[in-house]
Amino acid sequence: MAQLTVLDLLGHGERLGLSHSAGPADERTVARVDVTPLDLLSTMPADTLVIVPGEAHPAPYRLDVALRQASARRLAGLVFTTALALPETAVALAKRGGVPVFAAPGTKPADLALAVDRLLSGGAPEAIMRATHGIEKATEAAARNDCTPESILAAANRALGAELRLVEDASVPWSAADAVCVGEVPIGRLVGASDPASALALPVIASLLSRVAQRRITDRFAPTQSRADLIVELVLAESSRVEGFVGQAARLGLPLQLSHVAAWLIPVGLANPEARAPRSLQPALELFALQLVDGRDEMWHVAFVQDDLILVSTEDHGAGDHQRRLRGVAERIQEYARSLAGDGWEYTLGLGTPQSGATGLRSSAAEARIAAESAIAAGRFGGVELTDVTGLRRVLLDVYASPTSRSLLTDILHPLDALGPERAHTAVQTLLAYLAHRNSLAHAGRELNLHPNAVGYRLKRVREVLHLDLDDPDTRFAVELACRVRLLSA
Numbered sequence: 027m028a029q030l031t032v033l034d035l036l037g038h039g040e041r042l043g044l045s046h047s048a049g050p051a052d053e054r055t056v057a058r059v060d061v062t063p064l065d066l067l068s069t070m071p072a073d074t075l076v077i078v079p080g081e082a083h084p085a086p087y088r089l090d091v092a093l094r095q096a097s098a099r100r101l102a103g104l105v106f107t108t109a110l111a112l113p114e115t116a117v118a119l120a121k122r123g124g125v126p127v128f129a130a131p132g133t134k135p136a137d138l139a140l141a142v143d144r145l146l147s148g149g150a151p152e153a154i155m156r157a158t159h160g161i162e163k164a165t166e167a168a169a170r171n172d173c174t175p176e177s178i179l180a181a182a183n184r185a186l187g188a189e190l191r192l193v194e195d196a197s198v199p200w201s202a203a204d205a206v207c208v209g210e211v212p213i214g215r216l217v218g219a220s221d222p223a224s225a226l227a228l229p230v231i232a233s234l235l236s237r238v239a240q241r242r243i244t245d246r247f248a249p250t251q252s253r254a255d256l257i258v259e260l261v262l263a264e265s266s267r268v269e270g271f272v273g274q275a276a277r278l279g280l281p282l283q284l285s286h287v288a289a290w291l292i293p294v295g296l297a298n299p300e301a302r303a304p305r306s307l308q309p310a311l312e313l314f315a316l317q318l319v320d321g322r323d324e325m326w327h328v329a330f331v332q333d334d335l336i337l338v339s340t341e342d343h344g345a346g347d348h349q350r351r352l353r354g355v356a357e358r359i360q361e362y363a364r365s366l367a368g369d370g371w372e373y374t375l376g377l378g379t380p381q382s383g384a385t386g387l388r389s390s391a392a393e394a395r396i397a398a399e400s401a402i403a404a405g406r407f408g409g410v411e412l413t414d415v416t417g418l419r420r421v422l423l424d425v426y427a428s429p430t431s432r433s434l435l436t437d438i439l440h441p442l443d444a445l446g447p448e449r450a451h452t453a454v455q456t457l458l459a460y461l462a463h464r465n466s467l468a469h470a471g472r473e474l475n476l477h478p479n480a481v482g483y484r485l486k487r488v489r490e491v492l493h494l495d496l497d498d499p500d501t502r503f504a505v506e507l508a509c510r511v512r513l514l515s516a
Contacts (some may be wrong), residue, residue, distance in 0.1 A: 097123025156223035
């Protein structure tokens with residue numbers, strides 16, 4: 027049999043329906059439990075917890091006699107199954123005689139005796155009983171509108187007579203019994219299940235905490251997520267439809283007329299650049315990002331276009347360091363994405379420039395996407411790419427970010443690659459200088475710090491390799507564009 031004390035009994039008081047009325051609450055041992063009327067107390071052995079049946083309140087003189095007998099027999103305590111209103115004499119006798127007195131109004135004596143006997147016996151029945159009670163109390167707490175993870179755990183711990191704690195741990199597998207998750211995103215785990223009852227109740231309580239956390243996150247970020255869906259539609263829509271989003275944005279509380287700056291985060295598989303990132307990463311990234319920006323002065327939105335993450339910061343016109351503040355948040359998300367994805371993945375971050383209005387938001391997102399895609403196409407994985415504000419470079423980035431356009435322009439200069447990397451690069455530089463100066467050998471020579479004859483000699487070799495008519499305006503334009511895009515990637 028397990029060692030049960032009066033203090034242990036009080037620890038289970040909520041589950042047993044038991045409250046302390048008078049006398050000491052100490053470490054004295056409860057060796058057994060019995061249901062006995064007051065007139066048979068003299069037959070009870072020491073260390074017995076006596077449950078006195080009956081719904082009527084005992085007469086004061088009978089209480090006094092019972093307390094004296096209980097003290098003389100060294101009983102572990104008296105439990106009355108009625109609401110007690112002890113007179114001062116009874117309170118004094120209980121204290122002086124060292125008799126713990128309890129009240130369990132409305133409790134059936136046999137049920138209470140069985141529950142205490144299971145506590146005394148220990149083992150599986152007692153653990154199941156406590157676990158069931160802990161789950162019931164946790165469920166009741168979770169059903170309240172104002173419930174919190176703390177209030178649920180407090181109710182469960184009181185019922186279990188143990189201490190379960192929620193600790194932050196994003197590394198716990200979402201399928202673990204002690205995992206607390208938002209959806210499939212782990213946010214922590216329950217610890218402290220040192221006894222069988224707590225271990226039995228722990229998975230159910232963890233599930234309750236997960237559902238409460240999911241509901242709180244949904245209520246907290248639902249407006250932001252609705253606006254994020256609208257931002258994705260706006261970014262991907264045809265330009266002719268942009269004005270149609272203004273009214274919808276106003277209804278969702280998205281002030282399109284303000285200043286926006288966007289970041290675009292693209293995952294790349296190092297072993298296979300065409301591979302799709304695991305979809306399980308998106309909920310974790312979204313939750314991390316939303317919690318990261320929660321409470322900041324700017325308005326933030328997190329959205330996904332397939333595997334890519336879009337981060338948008340919105341605030342009043344003219345606010346200083348708008349892009350810098352976006353970059354600080356985006357780099358933390360980039361770092362977290364790397365830690366989630368592991369060594370086989372890199373995340374490349376592109377940053378747009380702050381711009382106003384619906385078209386400005388689209389433009390900033392396009393800049394960020396082009397910057398990131400251009401870096402990836404050039405083999406620069408995992409960095410932070412800023413958008414050049416000059417119009418020509420932005421056009422070139424857009425061309426280079428298009429696989430079709432890049433392939434066509436690459437084909438034009440592809441024959442030069444047979445010369446080797448260094449000679450091919452020199453040939454492209456010479457060709458661009460020549461074409462940019464309207465086929466002037468002298469001007470190209472000054473730019474390249476070469477004699478015009480040397481430039482002419484290089485161009486003769488280039489013409490022989492490319493077999494192109496550089497005097498044709500359309501050909502000249504295409505070759506110049508191809509040279510600029512190639513040098514941009516380098």
